[in-house]
Amino acid sequence: MIFLKNFFIIYIIAVILYFYTLTNKEYENTNTNFIFPTKYTSISSNYGERYLYGYKNFHNGIDFLAPQNSQIYASSDGYILYASFLESGYGNTIIISHSNNYKTLYCHLSENFIVTPGQFVKQGEIIGYVGPKVLSNGLQNGNTTGPHLHFSIFKDNLTVNPLDLL
Ligand SMILES: [Zn+2]
DSSP: OHHHHHHHHHHHHHHHHHHHHHHHHHHSOOOOOOOOSBOOSEEEEOSEEEEETTEEEEEOSEEEEOOTTOEEEOSSSEEEEEEEEETTTTEEEEEEEOGGGEEEEEESBOSOOOOOTTOEEOTTOEEEEBOOSBOTTSOBOSSOSSSEEEEEEEETTEEEOGGGTO
């Protein structure tokens, strides 16, 4: 009987572990493909070296031209890492952390942040909206000449060309 009882307990533990792994697998962020983060009208600046105001500079993402208040989508499943104003030219910014050490960056957004750090978002979920050039507090919404979405993808904290993954 003791043997049977032990066997039963082990069986129960195995069943619990099995279901735990299943639910974990479902929740675990294994999606490593990326989608375009907005319905853009055109790409105004590509990834790579460019001349800005006469100076050579490296553009670490893609600029998608889109009307103000255009929806911005999570490019892949992940956790919101940052959702706030960011200095050094980014303006209102969202950063999402993805599996396999990928991160995506969305800049020059509107002020009504609808996601918060720590929140899990599914690919395609609306995370924000394209913002104005100047914010209501008078601050410039990062280095922007007009409404657009700056989008970068990081792998191991280094930028890669998003078009290679989209
Ligand atoms: Zn840009």
